[in-house]
Amino acid sequence: MGRLALIAVLAAAAILAIVVQLDRGGSAGFGLGSHSHRGDTTISLPGLPGITLHGDPLYAKDDPWRLYLAPERDCANGEQLDAPLAAQASTMVCLVNFARARRGLQPVEPVGLLDQSALAKANKIVRCTDFNHNACGQDAAADARGAGYGGAWGENLYIAEGRYGSPRVALDGWLNSPEHRANLFTPGWRTQGIAVEKVARFGSDRDVTLWVNQFGT
Numbered sequence: 001m002g003r004l005a006l007i008a009v010l011a012a013a014a015i016l017a018i019v020v021q022l023d024r025g026g027s028a029g030f031g032l033g034s035h036s037h038r039g040d041t042t043i044s045l046p047g048l049p050g051i052t053l054h055g056d057p058l059y060a061k062d063d064p065w066r067l068y069l070a071p072e073r074d075c076a077n078g079e080q081l082d083a084p085l086a087a088q089a090s091t092m093v094c095l096v097n098f099a100r101a102r103r104g105l106q107p108v109e110p111v112g113l114l115d116q117s118a119l120a121k122a123n124k125i126v127r128c129t130d131f132n133h134n135a136c137g138q139d140a141a142a143d144a145r146g147a148g149y150g151g152a153w154g155e156n157l158y159i160a161e162g163r164y165g166s167p168r169v170a171l172d173g174w175l176n177s178p179e180h181r182a183n184l185f186t187p188g189w190r191t192q193g194i195a196v197e198k199v200a201r202f203g204s205d206r207d208v209t210l211w212v213n214q215f216g217t
Helices: 084-101 113-127 143-148 169-176 180-186
Strands: 003-019 029-044 052-055 152-161 191-202 205-216
Touching: 029 205, 084 169, 084 180, 084 191, 084 205, 113 143, 113 152, 113 191, 113 205, 143 169, 152 169, 152 180
Parallel strands: none
Antiparallel strands: 003 029, 003 152, 029 052, 152 205, 191 205
């Protein structure tokens, strides 16, 4: 009798948000949220092609922020995971500004200084396998200060396995978390920095995408 093999993949997404007033040395406000998604299940039968049973969709059926997610005609390749990282980062910049425009806010322009700071934070998170604003035990704003930034500063983090790591899905995660949404929609932001990294293994997770989105005045 043939043996039935079931292979289940669990995709988990976690997000973190922080706002820091660097120029005043004020306290940091942290917001933490995590979400888990049931991924696809593949059923394999001897001599037959595999059958895939789809788990959670990329977006909730009743997602209240769906209208804030830019369609393909406005921000192309929002769900494309195999695009070059620079292209995915550009897509995220577009998605962030589309959402802010829907909220009646002005766009936040990408700047090299915050891109550099965001990339440094992403590298630190991966190096220490520490998904936190204060990764590797360092102050959350250390990278921004090291890059020479001294104004008000905010940061959203997102990490997910597989198909949940695409730009559009990551932004939807931020939109559906009150702390991250508040950070994203802070009226005073004028600039932003984006970093995205693909990680084959992060702790017990596989095929991970890490996003760091920083904001400044």
